[in-house]
Amino acid sequence: MSNTDFKTEYFTMKEEDVIQYVKTELSFFKEDAKLECKEIGDGNLNYVFLVKDEVHGDSIIIKQAGPVARISDEFKLSPDRNRIESEILKIHDELAEGFVPKVYHYDPIMNCTAMEDLSDHTIMRDALMNKESFPLFADHITTFMVNTLLLSSDVVMEHKKKKDLVKSFVNPELCEISEDLVFTEPFFDCVRNDVFAGTRDFVEKEIWSDDALKLETAKLKFDFMANAQSLIHGDLHTGSVFIKPDSTKVIDPEFAFYGPAGYDVGNVIANLIFAYVNGVVTMDEGSEKSEYVGFLEKTITDVIDLFNNKFKVAWDTYVTEQTAKYPGFMDHYLASILKDTAGIAGCELIRRTVGLAHVKDLTSIESAEKRTRAEKVCLAVGKAFILERENLHSGENYMEILNQKMNEI
Ligand code: SR1
Numbered sequence: 001m002s003n004t005d006f007k008t009e010y011f012t013m014k015e016e017d018v019i020q021y022v023k024t025e026l027s028f029f030k031e032d033a034k035l036e037c038k039e040i041g042d043g044n045l046n047y048v049f050l051v052k053d054e055v056h057g058d059s060i061i062i063k064q065a066g067p068v069a070r071i072s073d074e075f076k077l078s079p080d081r082n083r084i085e086s087e088i089l090k091i092h093d094e095l096a097e098g099f100v101p102k103v104y105h106y107d108p109i110m111n112c113t114a115m116e117d118l119s120d121h122t123i124m125r126d127a128l129m130n131k132e133s134f135p136l137f138a139d140h141i142t143t144f145m146v147n148t149l150l151l152s153s154d155v156v157m158e159h160k161k162k163k164d165l166v167k168s169f170v171n172p173e174l175c176e177i178s179e180d181l182v183f184t185e186p187f188f189d190c191v192r193n194d195v196f197a198g199t200r201d202f203v204e205k206e207i208w209s210d211d212a213l214k215l216e217t218a219k220l221k222f223d224f225m226a227n228a229q230s231l232i233h234g235d236l237h238t239g240s241v242f243i244k245p246d247s248t249k250v251i252d253p254e255f256a257f258y259g260p261a262g263y264d265v266g267n268v269i270a271n272l273i274f275a276y277v278n279g280v281v282t283m284d285e286g287s288e289k290s291e292y293v294g295f296l297e298k299t300i301t302d303v304i305d306l307f308n309n310k311f312k313v314a315w316d317t318y319v320t321e322q323t324a325k326y327p328g329f330m331d332h333y334l335a336s337i338l339k340d341t342a343g344i345a346g347c348e349l350i351r352r353t354v355g356l357a358h359v360k361d362l363t364s365i366e367s368a369e370k371r372t373r374a375e376k377v378c379l380a381v382g383k384a385f386i387l388e389r390e391n392l393h394s395g396e397n398y399m400e401i402l403n404q405k406m407n408e409i
């Protein structure tokens with residue numbers, strides 16, 4: 001065991017330390033509990049421990065922030081991200097109850113959070129790779145996004161309270177990761193990029209040599225840094241969603257800060273597209289494929305359209321700000337979120353294909369030919385989303401571009 005003093009000095013815990021930790025620092029388990037612990041994290045940054053009582057079946061998650069990222073020790077990260085994550089989960093639970101795990105305890109010395117075990121759910125990216133469908137997802141995620149994004153913004157919140165939240169969730173180190181990995185590095189031949197051999201020529205011609213595209217990514221990057229519109233999740237991909245057919249839980253909001261609302265919506269769309277492209281290129285023709293691909297087409301369409309509709313309803317219900325109620329302002333505000341959504345979906349599609357942090361939906365494709373096709377589609381769709389973002393207002397608009405690139409490439 002590394003240490004048993006959890007009250008004075010931070011250290012990164014091993015499984016046996018975590019058992020000791022829950023026994024001494026939490027009153028979650030029963031006296032006669034027989035605890036076992038396993039590190040189950042597969043994300044890029046943190047350590048996630050599942051602690052189970054073999055006697056009574058109770059279980060809990062302990063998530064600890066380490067001093068460097070798991071994906072690469074080039075990223076030295078403030079463990080304050082664990083405070084941000086635990087506080088955001090509580091805020092999300094107030095704004096969108098039922099869509100996040102319950103937080104039981106936050107420890108600012110050990111930089112860890114104790115939270116609800118969601119082992120009866122599956123990480124959505126894994127479930128999608130397994131070709132499972134979730135017809136309720138679009139409804140769930142759009143409720144989550146409309147509630148968390150609109151209700152945390154200036155058009156609903158008292159402005160001084162909103163500014164206090166902006167201060168509390170300034171998240172410079174994790175924002176810097178996104179500024180670099182999402183908006184900067186994928187758009188030039190950066191040494192940290194990881195480009196699949198079959199895709200390289202396409203990337204050089206279609207992405208790195210396109211000055212008009214690069215200009216648009218600069219606009220999106222500076223908007224990301226300067227537009228403190230909503231308290232965004234900041235990393236809302238399908239690996240940040242736990243799912244089962246009747247339940248959707250959004251986890252891992254450590255990248256949260258006040259940024260453009262469209263960042264979250266765009267990330268959801270892009271990651272559904274990765275699953276869609278994977279399904280199209282890897283599945284054999286037949287009913288299983290058409291059902292699964294059909295589910296994803298409908299979900300991509302519905303996420304945009306339901307977000308639009310629910311946003312308008314929530315606006316009428318919650319917005320009290322005098323000037324925000326001027327006729328025409330809601331349309332102007334929502335149009336700018338939708339424009340950001342398309343631009344961010346485009347950046348996410350490109351950065352997960354050529355940048356440092358990839359997605360299994362693409363890297364798991366065994367055939368080099370199929371993977372190359374999938375990657376080129378993602379790049380071409382991403383580029384079109386960025387360049388044409390002014391014109392992407394409906395789910396149908398998104399599917400038109402996706403179908404067009406899928407047919408062309
Ligand atoms: C160094 S972290 C790499 C990526 O993992 C996280 O999930 C974020 O998406 C980040 O960009």
Ligand code: MG
Nearest residue numbers: 043235240252
């Ligand atoms: Mg994460």
